Amino acid sequence: MAEEYIRLIFGLKIKQIRTEKDLSLFGLSKLCGLSKSYLNEIEKGKKYPKTDKIIKLAETLDVPYDSLVSLKLDKNLAPIGEILQSGILDEIPLELFGIQQSDLIDIIANAPSKVNAFISTVIEIAQHYNMSREGFYLASLRSYQEAHNNFFKDFEDKAIKFANSYQLNLDGKITSVELEEILKEEYGYTINNEGIPEEDELDNLRSVFVPSTKTLLLSNRVDEAQKTFIYAKELGYQYLEIKERPYTFSWIRYDNFEEVLHNFYASYFAGALIIPRNHLKKHLKELFVLNKFSEKAFHKVMKLYNASPESFYQRLTNILPKDFGMQNVFFLRFTHKLGVEKFNLVKELHITHQQQPHANEVNEHYCRRWMAIKTLQRTANNDLEYAFDIQISDYTDTDQQYLVFTSATKDPFRKDYYRSIGIGFLISSALEKKIGFVKDAKIPKEQVGVTCESCSIMDCEVRVAPPKRLLAKKKHKKTAALVQEIVKKYS
Structure with missing residues (x-):
C-alpha cells in the first residue's frame, strides 16, 4: 500500500x-x-x-x-x-x-x-456509539451475509461432499462421537474435555484449539448439541483448509477481518453438515402446509437434528430465503441477566434491510411487547430450561406485521443469564401462500414498537421509559407550524 x-x-x-x-x-x-x-x-x-x-x-x-x-x-x-x-x-x-x-x-x-x-x-x-474494531468487522460480515441472502452454495456442496466421503448419514442425527472419530483419525486431533479451568473470566468459553499440538480443549459444560457443533466447525476449518482463524469459541478478539470471515465459513459448513439442506426443506414443507400452527409439529422438526435451538434458527435463515423465497426475514439473539432490567441484542441479521427491529446503540429500551423479550422474561423469572412462543407483531408506526417464533434457554455457561433467539417473517399475500397457518386466529397478535423512547402506543402497560424521541419530534413539528403561522402573518 x-x-x-x-x-x-x-x-x-x-x-x-x-x-x-x-x-x-x-x-x-x-x-x-x-x-x-x-x-x-x-x-x-x-x-x-x-x-x-x-x-x-x-x-x-x-x-x-x-x-x-x-x-x-x-x-x-x-x-x-x-x-x-x-x-x-x-x-x-x-x-x-x-x-x-x-x-x-x-x-x-x-x-x-x-x-x-x-x-x-x-x-x-x-x-x-463506542463501536469497537470487532464491532466494525462484524457489521461488515453481516452486510456480506445480507448481500448474499445468507446462502452460500459452495459451502452447502462441500458439506455434502464431506458427508459422502466419511459416510455420514444426512437423513439422521449426526453425533459428536462420529465427528470426534474423524477429527482424531483423519486430522490428528487430541480432545481434552477437562482442559478449561473453571474461572469466572472463562465462564463463556466453550473450546480452545492449540494449533501446535492439535489439541482441542472443551468446557465440561458443553452439551451434546454444542459439542457436535464445535466438532463440525473444527472439521470445517480443516476440510476447507482455513489457516487464519480464531482459536477460541466463543471468540475473545478478532485481529483482522479474515478471522471473522473464516469463522463464519467454518460455522456455515458446520450448520450445513448438522442440519442438511434437502432434509430440512422436506420437513419444513410438511410443517408449512398446516392450516393451524402446531408447536408440537414445530419442535418435531427441530428435534430431527442434533443442534441447539440457535443453530436451528440460524439454519432457517439460510434455507427459507433461498428455497422458499422468504427474503423479508430477520433473526435476533438477546441476552438477559436475572434481576437486571436491560435486554441486550447481541446478534441480528436482516435478509433485506427493511425489517424492524434493528439494534439500538444509544441505551434505549427495546419494546417489552416483543415476543423475544417476553419469552426471555418468562424463562428467567421461572428459571426454565427452555421456553417457546409465537405471535404476530404489528409495528404500530410502520403498518408492518411479522410472524415471529422465539425460543429462550438458560445460559449453561453463566449463572443467572438467559438468552433468546427469534426469527420473524414479514406478513404479505406471498407469505400467506407459503405458510398455511399465518391466518391461524389462535396465534396472538400484539401491537409493538421498536424502543419505548420512540413508541407511539398510548397507555402501554409494560412501558419502561417515556417516548422522549416521539415527544421531541412532536415538539419540533408544532414549532415548525407556529413559525409558519408567524411568517404567514407578516408576509
Whole structure:
C-alpha cells in the first residue's frame, strides 16, 4: 500500500489545489505543459511524476515543492489519509461485495471533499456509539451475509461432499462421537474435555484449539448439541483448509477481518453438515402446509437434528430465503441477566434491510411487547430450561406485521443469564401462500414498537421509559407550524 498511498496523497493534493484555484484539467495542462490525460492519471493516484515535473507543477500552482511532496495532509484531507494509512481497505476483502479497491480509490480521488465528509461522519458515529474494531468487522460480515441472502452454495456442496466421503448419514442425527472419530483419525486431533479451568473470566468459553499440538480443549459444560457443533466447525476449518482463524469459541478478539470471515465459513459448513439442506426443506414443507400452527409439529422438526435451538434458527435463515423465497426475514439473539432490567441484542441479521427491529446503540429500551423479550422474561423469572412462543407483531408506526417464533434457554455457561433467539417473517399475500397457518386466529397478535423512547402506543402497560424521541419530534413539528403561522402573518 505504501507506493499506492504516496501516489494517491500526491494526486489528492494536486486536485485540491487545482480546484481551489478554479482551474480545469485542461487549464492546468495549458499552464504547465503536461498532457490532460497524464494529469488525470496523477490526480487519480495512478501515476507519480518525476522530480522535474513536480517542480513544474509546484511553480504553476504556486505552492512550495516540499509541501507538495510531503505526506502531511491538511485538515480537509486528513481523515482520508487516516483510513488509507490504517490499512482497513486491505483488511476487508472488498471483492466479496463486488468492489475493487482501485474503484474505491477512484471514488476517493474524484470527490475527496465528499468522501472526507463521509469518513469523518463514520468515524464520529463509531466513536459516539463506542463501536469497537470487532464491532466494525462484524457489521461488515453481516452486510456480506445480507448481500448474499445468507446462502452460500459452495459451502452447502462441500458439506455434502464431506458427508459422502466419511459416510455420514444426512437423513439422521449426526453425533459428536462420529465427528470426534474423524477429527482424531483423519486430522490428528487430541480432545481434552477437562482442559478449561473453571474461572469466572472463562465462564463463556466453550473450546480452545492449540494449533501446535492439535489439541482441542472443551468446557465440561458443553452439551451434546454444542459439542457436535464445535466438532463440525473444527472439521470445517480443516476440510476447507482455513489457516487464519480464531482459536477460541466463543471468540475473545478478532485481529483482522479474515478471522471473522473464516469463522463464519467454518460455522456455515458446520450448520450445513448438522442440519442438511434437502432434509430440512422436506420437513419444513410438511410443517408449512398446516392450516393451524402446531408447536408440537414445530419442535418435531427441530428435534430431527442434533443442534441447539440457535443453530436451528440460524439454519432457517439460510434455507427459507433461498428455497422458499422468504427474503423479508430477520433473526435476533438477546441476552438477559436475572434481576437486571436491560435486554441486550447481541446478534441480528436482516435478509433485506427493511425489517424492524434493528439494534439500538444509544441505551434505549427495546419494546417489552416483543415476543423475544417476553419469552426471555418468562424463562428467567421461572428459571426454565427452555421456553417457546409465537405471535404476530404489528409495528404500530410502520403498518408492518411479522410472524415471529422465539425460543429462550438458560445460559449453561453463566449463572443467572438467559438468552433468546427469534426469527420473524414479514406478513404479505406471498407469505400467506407459503405458510398455511399465518391466518391461524389462535396465534396472538400484539401491537409493538421498536424502543419505548420512540413508541407511539398510548397507555402501554409494560412501558419502561417515556417516548422522549416521539415527544421531541412532536415538539419540533408544532414549532415548525407556529413559525409558519408567524411568517404567514407578516408576509
